[in-house]
Amino acid sequence: MRPDRTAVIAGVALSDYPKAPHLTSHGHHAQALQRVLEESGMQLQDVDGYMSVGTGGMNVDDLATMSEYFRIRHRWSEGTQTGGAAYMGFVDHAKTVIESGSCDTVLMTYGSDLRSNKRRSLAPKTADGFVESPRCYENPYGPTILGNYALAAQRHMYEFGTTLEQLAEIAVSTRLHAGNNPLALNREPLSIADVINAPRVADPLGKWDACVVTDGGAALIMTTLERARDLKQKPIYILGSASAQTHWNIGQMPDYTTTAAAISGPRAFAQAGITPGDIDTAQLYDSFTITVMLLLEGLGFCERGEGGAFVQDGKLRPGGALPTNTDGGGLSSCHPGMRGVFTLIEAVLQLRGQAGIRQVPDAKLAVACGSGGILSCISTLILGKDQP
Amino acid sequence: MTLLSDAIAKEIPGRPVPFVDADNKPFYDGCARGELLLQRCVDTGKFQFYPRPCSVYTGGKVEWVKSSGQGIVHTFTVIRRNYPEPYLEPVTPYVVAMIEVAEGVRMMSNVTGCELEDIKIGMQVAVYFRCVSEALQIFLPFWRPAG
Numbered sequence: 001m002r003p004d005r006t007a008v009i010a011g012v013a014l015s016d017y018p019k020a021p022h023l024t025s026h027g028h029h030a031q032a033l034q035r036v037l038e039e040s041g042m043q044l045q046d047v048d049g050y051m052s053v054g055t056g057g058m059n060v061d062d063l064a065t066m067s068e069y070f071r072i073r074h075r076w077s078e079g080t081q082t083g084g085a086a087y088m089g090f091v092d093h094a095k096t097v098i099e100s101g102s103c104d105t106v107l108m109t110y111g112s113d114l115r116s117n118k119r120r121s122l123a124p125k126t127a128d129g130f131v132e133s134p135r136c137y138e139n140p141y142g143p144t145i146l147g148n149y150a151l152a153a154q155r156h157m158y159e160f161g162t163t164l165e166q167l168a169e170i171a172v173s174t175r176l177h178a179g180n181n182p183l184a185l186n187r188e189p190l191s192i193a194d195v196i197n198a199p200r201v202a203d204p205l206g207k208w209d210a211c212v213v214t215d216g217g218a219a220l221i222m223t224t225l226e227r228a229r230d231l232k233q234k235p236i237y238i239l240g241s242a243s244a245q246t247h248w249n250i251g252q253m254p255d256y257t258t259t260a261a262a263i264s265g266p267r268a269f270a271q272a273g274i275t276p277g278d279i280d281t282a283q284l285y286d287s288f289t290i291t292v293m294l295l296l297e298g299l300g301f302c303e304r305g306e307g308g309a310f311v312q313d314g315k316l317r318p319g320g321a322l323p324t325n326t327d328g329g330g331l332s333s334c335h336p337g338m339r340g341v342f343t344l345i346e347a348v349l350q351l352r353g354q355a356g357i358r359q360v361p362d363a364k365l366a367v368a369c370g371s372g373g374i375l376s377c378i379s380t381l382i383l384g385k386d387q388p
Numbered sequence: 389m390t391l392l393s394d395a396i397a398k399e400i401p402g403r404p405v406p407f408v409d410a411d412n413k414p415f416y417d418g419c420a421r422g423e424l425l426l427q428r429c430v431d432t433g434k435f436q437f438y439p440r441p442c443s444v445y446t447g448g449k450v451e452w453v454k455s456s457g458q459g460i461v462h463t464f465t466v467i468r469r470n471y472p473e474p475y476l477e478p479v480t481p482y483v484v485a486m487i488e489v490a491e492g493v494r495m496m497s498n499v500t501g502c503e504l505e506d507i508k509i510g511m512q513v514a515v516y517f518r519c520v521s522e523a524l525q526i527f528l529p530f531w532r533p534a535g
Contacts, residue, residue, distance in 0.1 A: 029508050100500040128405055136406035138439045138496045140520060140528060142396065142476040144465060144486045150465035151486060158463070158509045202484075251438075253484065263505040 002227035007098040008235035009091070009219035009383070010228040011040025017334045021116040025061065026069060028111025028217025028336075032353060033070065034256055036219035041104065041232040042099040044070070047221075049097065051078040053338075066109065072077035076103045083372025084186070084285050085243065087220075087340035088379030092241035094222050104224060111217030112208045112336035121251035145157035145208055146288065147202035148250040148374045154254035159305060164204060166308030168195035170289040171208045171331055173316040176292040178328025180318060180358035185212045186332045208259050209289040211330035211339070218341040220348075225387075236348050237367075240272030250374040257305065260378040261298025268367075269300065272382040278302045279382075280363040281350050282322055283343035285371040286329040290298035292316075295369050299380065323360045326350060342379065351385040359372035390504040395479040395501055397518040397530040402475030405521045406528070412439045419527040424455040424515050426491055434458055437493035439455050451508055456514040458534060459487040462494055487531055501532035 013035035015028040023031060024185075029052075050072045056060030061069070063079030076088050076097050087108065094106040131139045140161060158163045172192055178184035194206040228235040244263035247253045269275060276299055284295045293307035301322065302310035316324040325331070327346045330339040347366040349355045368381045402434045408416050415438075418425035426435050427450040429443035435453070436444050442452050462513035470477050499513060513531040514519075520528050 022523075130407040131404040132407045133409060133412055136436050138402075138404065139404060140480075141484050141496050141498050142403075142457065142473050144470060144473060147465045147467050147484050151463045151484070152463060153510070155463040199468070200466070201469045203468070204467075251494065256486070272506060274441070301390055307514070 002342070004223040004224065005099050006237070007095040007222055008228050008232050009220060009348055009365055010059045010233060010235055010265040011036045011042055012136045012346060012348045013039055013219045014342070015111060017183060017216035017336070018212065019115060022217040023113060023215065025111045025113045025228070028110040028113065028215065029066060029069070032111065032217045032219035033109055036221055037070055039232065040221050042221050042223070046105045047072055047107045048074060049094065049103040050074040051094060051106060051108040052110065053079045053081050053086045056285065057218070057289055058107050058310035064096060064147050064338055072107070076106070080246070082243070082377035082379065084287065084338050084340040085370035085372035085377040085379040086338065088241070088368060088381045089243045090380060091344065091381055093237060093244055095238050095241060098222060098224060104227060106222045107237070108220045108341070110338065112322040112338070113215050114336045115213050115215045115245060124318065134249055138249055141265050144202060145203070146205055149290050150175070150202040151286040152253070152294065152375060153248060156290065156293065157204060160308065162308040164196045166257040166312050167209060167289040167293065168192045169311045169314070170286070170292045170316065171195045173314065173320070174286060174325050176317050177323070177326050177358060178332035181328045181333055184328035184333035185214055186343065188208040204237045205288060205290070210336040211287050212332065214334045214336050216334045216336035216342070216347055220341065220345065226273065226369045232351055236351050237384040237387055238381060239384045240268035240270070240388055241380070242267035242271070243377065243379040245377045248373045248376050253375060257294070258296045259294045259371065259375045261295045261380065264378050264380040265299035265369070268380040274365060274382065279322065279358045279367050281326055281347070281366050282324040283326070283347045283366065283368045284324060285339055285343055286331045286367060286370065287335070287339065291371050291375065292311050292324070294375060295378070299367065299369060300380065318358070326358050326360060340372065344368045348381050351383055390481065392483055392502055394500045394506050394518070394530070396476070396482045396498045397484055398521050399522060400475055400479065403520065405524060405526050408439045408526065415439050416526060419517050419529055420525060422455050422517050424450045424529055426455045426489070426493060427451070435491040435493045437495050457489045459489040459513050459515070459531065461499065461507065461509055461513060462486040462488040463509055464499065466504060466507070479529045485531070487513060489515045495529070497529055497531050499531050
């Protein structure tokens with residue numbers, strides 16, 4: 001009988017967060033690597049594929065540098081920069097490569113000291129006083145990162161009557177989850193009033209509509225089901241995976257209330273043969289409250305424009321119908337610059353039943369969805385506890 | 389009420405200025421002459437922004453066409469606190485908007501010359517041009533209420 005080459009997630013690990021002044025960006029990669037080898041039972045010399053992606057401003061090193069750093073002799077590598085969607089895209093690509101036989105075991109690492117290293121910044125580098133095309137058509141007008149997302153939020157409120165209270169519910173439900181994660185940066189309760197009464201930063205969004213700034217890193221290992229059977233953890237299955245892109249800079253977004261989740265979501269659900277109603281827990285990139293609302297709509301949890309009504313009954317909260325961002329998300333727990341990998345890892349922990357006091361009871365199906373750029377690249381993964 | 393002054397439509401120390409290259413030189417030259425130039429796809433007649441040497445519709449040729457300079461506010465935000473661009477703090481608050489230009493493209497800009505509270509999605513605006521670098525003679529398009 002031929003070995004079962006079904007690609008599975010066989011190991012996940014996080015480095016120290018949310019504040020880790022003792023770790024460099026590289027140190028986050030290294031600590032996460034050590035932890036994922038330990039928890040999975042995999043050996044570094046078994047790794048023949050590697051995935052990592054750099055970001056200039058945050059000084060997260062690129063694939064080639066990190067391959068050298070760990071001295072990985074990869075047969076296949078992947079470093080496509082789609083921002084926060086990259087890690088879901090990586091899993092999508094690695095699945096194909098493992099199942100085709102091009103390589104057997106793929107490692108992914110990420111690390112960032114964005115909070116502790118004050119030299120880091122999300123700001124674009126314009127040291128010589130110039131900004132090049134295509135950023136030169138936006139940057140001089142001072143949009144700011146939060147302002148970019150506010151353009152989408154404002155349009156959503158205009159088209160659909162979405163309220164600040166409905167957006168605030170996403171910050172509140174995420175904070176409640178953070179209360180169940182001892183490591184989360186912000187755990188104190190937050191009310192709807194707290195969120196909407198906080199000073200506006202970029203109308204209509206305020207301080208609590210935005211993610212935190214932390215340190216953090218992660219590692220993940222994928223291999224064949226055959227190999228995973230000899231390892232320490234129960235394998236997690238990739239039931240559906242898809243990626244799509246509509247633009248990169250916010251000024252080029254074709255429709256400010258529709259993201260590429262409306263493309264990658266339905267494709268991933270169709271592959272998995274399930275519907276959003278079957279999902280036990282959602283891990284959705286939450287750079288800002290509006291990001292979550294647009295992803296929920298795009299993935300098909302509700303109709304376009306109905307995200308406000310969908311969230312306002314508290315279904316994203318602990319114990320709700322769709323517990324979402326159960327580790328406290330980027331809004332309250334951990335966001336070192338590219339959060340994508342953390343949504344993926346939280347989904348795996350939930351499906352393994354290893355999420356501790358924040359465990360969603362009997363979680364069998366999870367969606368992890370990454371948004372990269374400015375609502376630009378959206379990659380969707382449907383993960384399962386049981387073999388399909 | 390807060391009047392949106394044109395302070396953001398002036399030279400601001402520390403603000404990066406566009407790097408003028410072969411692809412966008414006609415656009416910025418137009419701005420300096422007080423003309424908003426857009427690219428039109430030769431094959432389909434559809435407009436595109438930002439400047440590229442090929443059509444986003446066909447990959448084929450594009451030609452430069454003078455815009456009417458009229459538009460509407462498609463969406464906007466009021467920037468009240470600046471991160472990570474502290475050089476704009478002196479001109480805060482200001483409005484960043486996506487302008488839907490009459491020819492069918494959208495471009496980011498600032499809207500000035502009205503009360504902040506009066507900015508609305510759908511409001512009609514007209515383009516104007518200001519120098520943001522005396523030394524380099526770089527002009528940018530800005531927008532204010534039409535009429």
